[in-house]
């Protein structure tokens with residue numbers, strides 16, 4: 001019996017991890033600089049995305065990394081200085097860094 005080679009499915013990753021990690025790192029740095037400058041005011045994800053000219057999905061990923069990885073930011077329910085909505089936004093953690 002002859003098995004057809006056409007039935008073999010090749011899965012390709014949609015994104016190369018290296019390139020997306022590099023642009024993500026750049027965005028995280030810009031987010032952090034912006035948040036530090038804006039403190040004590042805080043902006044919601046959408047306002048941050050608008051001001052830093054990236055997509056909301058990219059901003060959400062960058063903020064998740066910053067609140068999780070090196071834990072510079074913390075998520076808290078606050079009012080946004082940009083649009084005035086009260087929702088969960090990212091701000092610098094309280095207290096001086098040690």
Ligand SMILES: [Zn+2]
Pocket residue numbers: 043044045046047048080081082083084085
């Ligand atoms: Zn906002």
